[in-house]
Amino acid sequence: MKMKQLRQYKNGEFTEKELDDFTRKIIRAKFRKEKKNKWTQQLEKDHGITRSEKKIIPEDRTIFGKYLIGIAASIVFIMVALFVLQKNPTSDGLVFADNYLQENKFPNATATKGGEDISSLELKMAEAYSKDNFSEAIELGKQLVALDQTNSKNSFFLGLCYLYQEDLQNAQKYLSQFKEINKTEFQEESRWFLALTYTKQKDFENAKLELEYIVNQQEWEFKQAEALLKYLNE
């Protein structure tokens, strides 16, 4: 609140309209502030979240909290497996992997970058990928990988193309290659798609290893990873 307004309020210098507006402001501010104070306390008490950077949130509590959220989010999904009469964890995992791939296509951002400084081959591959023309994207991707082995992203998208085409062996080859070369970008992403590849190959042990990494990171698609991991562990 402005000091001047407060002074006018106290000195009765407002018109009726101004008094009405100011009263609205202070009452709204009062209730908002009360709510904030209440939530601040709740955040600290129930979620270990404080405003100050200096206060350290206990690591285990945060992770435990996130873990619980993850479980809550995936619980509905998991319950379906219990509902179904014939339990078969293997096929549940496969159905999950298929569903994910059908519903969530990973975007190749290269297609939207304008492409002036991106090689035409890369751009062509991205365009083919974005149009679901995976056969063409694979041919272009193979050329790119052969031409420029330093750009590991090409391996990643080539692996994805193979995965969407159900060529699991090649999907595994290129996604693994990417994971080995690139230790900074798309870490969760490559491991996630690798996990889906392993799941579809029924190599559940390797799938679990990748999923555990994603769950521990608590970042990209970790809820999905938790849900799939649960299926595979059943």
Next chain:
Amino acid sequence: MISITPTLGNNANDLTVDQFENLYFEEAIKKVVSETSLSFEEARRITTHCFQELKAGFPLKEYWKEKKLWKEFRKIVLRQQYKLQKRMDKNFGLSETSFKVLLKELKEDNDTLFEKIFLTHFKSCQVYLQRNYNASSEDAYDATMNTLIEFQERLKADKITYGNLRFLFTRMAGQVYLKWIKKENITTAIGELDIPEAKEELDEESFMILNKAWDKLCGSCKDLLKSFYYEGTPLNQLAENLDKSHAAVRKQKQRCVEKLRDLFIKNT
């Protein structure tokens, strides 16, 4: 697309899809209700959809092994459940039905469900602002808190509909943060050394004074002022609720405003 072969004969255990539906429909809904967190209404909707999808993939007059029908049916249920889960993920874990419950509770001045859901997602929004806008932890915290307030008020006012609440919330948080940053930058750029333009917030001292004044107000004034100024209830609605004329409530409101001001001055 479903592609299984029908059984050759009509064995006692074989069923048409219609028979399968008639036999297991109600049971399927009950199981979904009892074993998931879905409401009966949602479970019925999903089950109906699943049977429709099943029927679309099978010639209706053919007989099928019950086991195969179940196998296909469960695939469809999983798929539907997956879609629903994705939709709920976009809406802070709320289904459309629970969203309606949330709105109802908020309008009854009950914050419990809102707090349960949104405070759980506070940290992820704070981290989002830190990552995407390079906000400091404190700034991200404040922006998220202000967004919570704004979001709740918009929900109460029916300005937000079910769809992608998570996206809307984070976008709003981004805007709240950017707006605040812009304000800060302008103040710094102009180089004003006096008190920067105040936000629409009460400083701690004024807040204490107002609280003391508010506590001394009579109950009817508190109710009236809160309903009118904070909850935005129009005067004619209040008049109807209180079974009074519009003019009488207007007069009462003016008296309460004056009373609050007097008490504010006395407590300063």
